[in-house]
Amino acid sequence: MAAAKLLGRPPSHNETPSSTRDHVSAIDRTMWRWANVENLDDFFQRVYMYYQGKGLYAILLGRFLNLVILGFVILFSTFLIGCVDYAAIPDHHALADVVVPQCYARLSPSTVLFLIMFVVWWAWQLLRFIRDIPALKEMHNFYNYLLKIPDSDIQTVSWQQVITQIMAIRETNPNTSRSSPIHLDAHAIASRIMRKENYLIALFNKDTLDITIPLPYLRHKYMFTRDLEWNLSFCVLSYVFDHHGQLRKRFLHAKNRPLLVAGLRRRFIFMALLNLTFAPFILVYLLVYFFFGYFEAFRKNPSEIGSRNYSPFAKWKFREFNELPHEFRARVSTSVPIANQYLDQFPKEKTALLARFVAFISGSFAAVLLLLTLYDAEAFVNFEITPSRTVFFYTGIFGAIFGVARGMIPDEHLVFEPESLLRQVMEHTHYFPNEWRGQLHTDSVRAQFCQLFDYKVSLFVQELASVFLTPIVLGFSLPQCADQVVDFFREFSIHVDGVGTVCSFAQFDFARHGNVRYGAPVKVSDDHYLSKGGKMEKSFLNFKANHPEWEPTDMTGSMYLTKMTAYQHTKHGQPSTRPAEHGQPHPPSTSSAENEDDLGSTRQSSTPLDQTPPPDFAFQRSHFVPTITPSSVEFSEPPTRTTLNQYGVPEGRVPSNLGDSFAKPKPSSLGQDPYASEEEDNLNSEAVHHVPGVIGILNQVYDLNNNPTM
Numbered sequence: 283m284a285a286a287k288l289l290g291r292p293p294s295h296n297e298t299p300s301s302t303r304d305h306v307s308a309i310d311r312t313m314w315r316w317a318n319v320e321n322l323d324d325f326f327q328r329v330y331m332y333y334q335g336k337g338l339y340a341i342l343l344g345r346f347l348n349l350v351i352l353g354f355v356i357l358f359s360t361f362l363i364g365c366v367d368y369a370a371i372p373d374h375h376a377l378a379d380v381v382v383p384q385c386y387a388r389l390s391p392s393t394v395l396f397l398i399m400f401v402v403w404w405a406w407q408l409l410r411f412i413r414d415i416p417a418l419k420e421m422h423n424f425y426n427y428l429l430k431i432p433d434s435d436i437q438t439v440s441w442q443q444v445i446t447q448i449m450a451i452r453e454t455n456p457n458t459s460r461s462s463p464i465h466l467d468a469h470a471i472a473s474r475i476m477r478k479e480n481y482l483i484a485l486f487n488k489d490t491l492d493i494t495i496p497l498p499y500l501r502h503k504y505m506f507t508r509d510l511e512w513n514l515s516f517c518v519l520s521y522v523f524d525h526h527g528q529l530r531k532r533f534l535h536a537k538n539r540p541l542l543v544a545g546l547r548r549r550f551i552f553m554a555l556l557n558l559t560f561a562p563f564i565l566v567y568l569l570v571y572f573f574f575g576y577f578e579a580f581r582k583n584p585s586e587i588g589s590r591n592y593s594p595f596a597k598w599k600f601r602e603f604n605e606l607p608h609e610f611r612a613r614v615s616t617s618v619p620i621a622n623q624y625l626d627q628f629p630k631e632k633t634a635l636l637a638r639f640v641a642f643i644s645g646s647f648a649a650v651l652l653l654l655t656l657y658d659a660e661a662f663v664n665f666e667i668t669p670s671r672t673v674f675f676y677t678g679i680f681g682a683i684f685g686v687a688r689g690m691i692p693d694e695h696l697v698f699e700p701e702s703l704l705r706q707v708m709e710h711t712h713y714f715p716n717e718w719r720g721q722l723h724t725d726s727v728r729a730q731f732c733q734l735f736d737y738k739v740s741l742f743v744q745e746l747a748s749v750f751l752t753p754i755v756l757g758f759s760l761p762q763c764a765d766q767v768v769d770f771f772r773e774f775s776i777h778v779d780g781v782g783t784v785c786s787f788a789q790f791d792f793a794r795h796g797n798v799r800y801g802a803p804v805k806v807s808d809d810h811y812l813s814k815g816g817k818m819e820k821s822f823l824n825f826k827a828n829h830p831e832w833e834p835t836d837m838t839g840s841m842y843l844t845k846m847t848a849y850q851h852t853k854h855g856q857p858s859t860r861p862a863e864h865g866q867p868h869p870p871s872t873s874s875a876e877n878e879d880d881l882g883s884t885r886q887s888s889t890p891l892d893q894t895p896p897p898d899f900a901f902q903r904s905h906f907v908p909t910i911t912p913s914s915v916e917f918s919e920p921p922t923r924t925t926l927n928q929y930g931v932p933e934g935r936v937p938s939n940l941g942d943s944f945a946k947p948k949p950s951s952l953g954q955d956p957y958a959s960e961e962e963d964n965l966n967s968e969a970v971h972h973v974p975g976v977i978g979i980l981n982q983v984y985d986l987n988n989n990p991t992m
Contacts, residue, residue, distance in 0.1 A: 312423040316451070323474045323527040323782075328421055330475050333444055334608060337433030338422040345411050352407065356400045359570050364389045372670065399563055441608065442829060445471060465780030468829040472604040473784050477527060478519045479601075480788035481771065485518075486598045487787075487817045490770050492763040493595075493755055505755060506595035507741075507748035509564070513557065513756060517549045522771055529783040533771045546764040554757035557749075565749045572742055588689045589738050590622065596734035600711045602821035603788040609828050617710035621735050624703035626692050628728055634691055641687035648680040704731070712820045773811075787813055790822045792838035801849065803841035 306314070319325045335341035365385035374380050382388065389397070425431045429447040431439055445468050452466060473480070485491050491514070493504045524530055532538045557564075592600070592614065601610050651673050654665070665673050701722040708714050713734075721727050736744075776786040776794075786794055796802025800816035813819075822842065826832065834840055 308423060309427045312420070312427045315420060316424060316428060321526055323477060326471050326474045328417065329424070329444070330606065332418070332421045332425065333436065333441060337436045338418055339433060341418060342415070349404070349407055349411060352404050355570060355574055356397070356404060360386070360389070360393070360397055364393055396563065396566060441606065442468070445829075468832040469604065469825065470781050472606060472825070473778075473781055473788055475606065476604055476788070477784055478523060480603050480785040481522070482515070482519065483598065483601050483603055484774060484785050484787050484813070485767070485770060487814050488770065489814070490763060490766050492759045494759055495751060496754060496758045504595065505744065505748060505751055506593070506598075507745050507752070508594055509745065509748045510752045510755060511594055513553050513752060517546070517553055517756070517760070518767060521546060521549055529771065529775060533768065534775060534783070536772060539765070539768055542768045543765045546768060547761040550756050550760045550764065554753040557756065558753040561749050561753070565746065568746060568749065587686055587739055590625075590735050591618075591738050591741065593734055593736050593741060599734070600713050602712065602824050603785070603790075603818065604821065604825050613710055617707045620703055620706045620710070624700055624707055625728065625732070625735070627698055627700040627703060628725065630692065637687045637690040641684055641691065644680045644683040644687060648677060648684055651677045651680065700728070712824070714815065787818045787821075790818060790834065790836070790839055792836070792842055796838065796842070801842065801845050803838055803845060
C-alpha cells in the first residue's frame with residue numbers, strides 16, 4: 283500500500299477516516315490523508331493543479347464562471363438562431379416585435395439535436411464541478427495546514443517553495459523519514475506529474491508520429507491542432523497507461539508487439555470514424571466559441587487580427603522533459619516580442635506600400651465621419667450614408683480597416699539584424715534544427731519559423747480545417763506508424779525505484795542517451811538512442827536552472843555538470859574549479875549566442891570540435907547552475923574508443939545506475955503467451971474501451987474548463 287511506503291510502516295487498522303473524523307483535529311486528519319495517499323501520481327498532479335489554479339476560491343470562481351459562460355453561449359446562440367425573425371427587423375423598431383413567440387417549441391429537429399447535445403455537455407460539466415468540490419477542500423487543507431501556504435500567499439509563491447514545503451513535511455514528521463522507499467525530490471515529483479507528457483515530448487522529438495496529410499499536394503504538410511492533440515492523447519496515452527497512470531506491463535515485452543500494434547491501429551481508425559460522425563457538432567461549437575470569445579477583443583484592438591502565436595506543434599517541439607506548464611510558458615512567452623521583431627526584419631515593401639495606401643484611404647473616411655459626428659451628434663446614429671447604413675456603421679468599418687492596415691506597416695526605425703534576433707529567440711525556445719545552421723538570415727528559415735509562429739487567425743482556420751482533416755490523419759497516416767509507437771514505449775522506458783516506469787529521456791539517463799556533441803560524458807554508439815537536437819541535455823540544464831537545490835542521483839549526471847562547469851569557467855577565463863556543492867552561490871554568466879568562443883580548450887587536443895556551434899542558452903540564477911549552453915558543446919569523439927553497446931556502456935557491464943531498459947535485441951515469438959502479468963487484459967477489446975464520445979472531445983480539446991480538476 284502506498285501509505286505504508288510513504289510512512290515507512292504498515293497502516294493501522296484503526297486509522298480510518300470514519301473512526302477518527304470526530305476525534306482528531308483538521309491538521310491531524312489532513313496529515314493522515316497525506317500519509318495514506320494511494321496514488322502519488324494523481325496526488326501530485328492535483329497538488330500542481332491547485333497551485334496552477336491559485337487556490338480554492340479562485341478555482342471555484344473560475345469553474346463556476348465557465349459554467350455560466352457555457353450556459354450563456356448555449357441559450358443565447360439558440361435564441362439568435364431560432365427566436366428572431368430577421369426578415370421583420372427592417373419594418374419594426376422594438377425587439378418584442380421581431381421575437382418569435384414560443385420559439386423553442388418551433389425549433390427545427392437539427393437545432394433541437396444540437397441543443398440537446400450541448401445541454402447534456404453542460405449538465406456533465408456541472409456534475410464534475412460538484413463532484414470535485416470535496417477534493418478541492420482537501421487540497422485546500424493540505425496547503426493551509428501542512429504546507430503552511432494560505433490562498434493569500436499561493437498567488438505569489440513559487441513552485442520550488444511548494445516542493446520545499448513538501449520535503450519539509452517528510453523530514454519533520456515523526457512518521458516519515460528518509461528511509462522511506464518512496465523517493466521524493468523535485469525530479470521525482472516532476473516525473474510523476476509529467477509521466478505521460480514526457481513520453482509525448484519524446485515522441486515529437488524523435489519524429490515518431492506521422493501527422494502528415496495524406497492528400498494530393500498536401501502529403502508533405504503536417505497538421506497538428508488541439509483537436510488532433512486530444513485524439514492523439516486518447517488513442518496513445520490512454521492505451522499505454524492504466525487508470526492509475528502507470529505504464530501497462532504488456533508494453534514492455536516484445537512478444538506482445540503484434541497484438542499491441544493491431545490494437546493501436548484499431549483505436550486510430552475508430553476515433554477517425556467517431557470524429558467524422560461528430561464533425562458538424564464540433565464545427566458549430568468552434569464557430570460559436572470563436573465568435574463570442576474573440577469578437578470583442580478584435581473590436582477593441584483590430585490589430586490583434588494580425589498577431590501571432592506559437593502553434594500546438596511548436597509548443598510540443600519546444601517543451602523539454604520534466605518542464606512543468608508554468609515553467610514552459612514563462613520560458614517561451616519571453617520570446618514572443620523578439621519573434622515579432624525578427625519577422626518584422628524581412629523586407630516587405632510591397633505589403634507596406636499597400637498597407638499605407640489602405641490606411642490612408644480608410645483613415646480619411648473615418649476622419650471625415652468623426653468630424654461629422656462632432657458637428658451633429660445625432661448624425662452618428664440617424665444619418666444614412668447608404669440605405670440602412672448609418673455613420674455609426676461605417677465608422678466602425680473604416681476604423682477596423684485602418685487598424686489592421688496600420689498593424690501591417692513596419693517600424694521605419696528598425697535596424698536590419700534578423701540573425702541576431704533569431705538567436706535571441708532560440709535562447710528562449712531552445713530550438714535550433716541542423717538545417718538552420720548558417721542560414722538564419724535567409725527567407726527559407728523565416729518561412730519555416732512562420733509555420734511554428736503563425737497568425738492567430740491562421741491557427742483558428744487550421745482548427746476549423748482539422749475538424750475534417752483529423753479523421754483523415756487518424757484513419758490513414760497514424761496507423762502507419764503504430765508499430766514505431768509501440769516499439770518506442772518499449773525501447774525508451776526505464777524502471778526507477780520509488781517512482782516506477784518512466785521515459786528514460788526524462789530520467790536524464792546519460793549512459794543510454796548521452797550525446798557527446800552536447801557535452802555528454804559517455805558516448806552512445808547507436809544514434810537511435812539519442813535525443814534530437816540535444817533535447818535531453820538541454821532539459822537537464824533547464825531543470826537544474828529551475829531547481830537549483832536539486833542534485834542528480836546518477837554519476838553520469840554529476841559528471842555532465844562538472845564538464846559544463848569546467849567549460850563555462852574556461853570560456854570566461856575563470857578557474858575551472860567547481861564549487862563543492864551545487865547549491866553554493868555562483869556569479870551568473872552573461873554568455874550569448876553572438877559571442878561564442880572557441881571551445882577547444884575545454885577538451886583534449888585529440889577531440890575536434892564542430893565549427894558551427896548552436897546558440898548559448900544561459901540560465902541566469904543566483905544559485906549555482908551551469909550557465910553554458912548544452913547545444914554549444916558539440917564534441918566529436920576520437921575514432922578509437924572502447925566498444926560500447928546500444929546503452930552507451932562497455933559490453934558486460936550494468937547499463938545504467940538508474941535501472942534497466944525494457945528493449946530486447948530480439949523479440950519473442952508470437953506463439954508465446956502475450957499476457958505474462960496478472961494485470962494484462964483483453965487486447966482486442968481494449969481498442970474500443972472508454973470511448974468518450976463527442977462530450978469528451980469538446981471538453982478536452984477546446985479547454986472551456988481551464989481550471990484544474992481536483
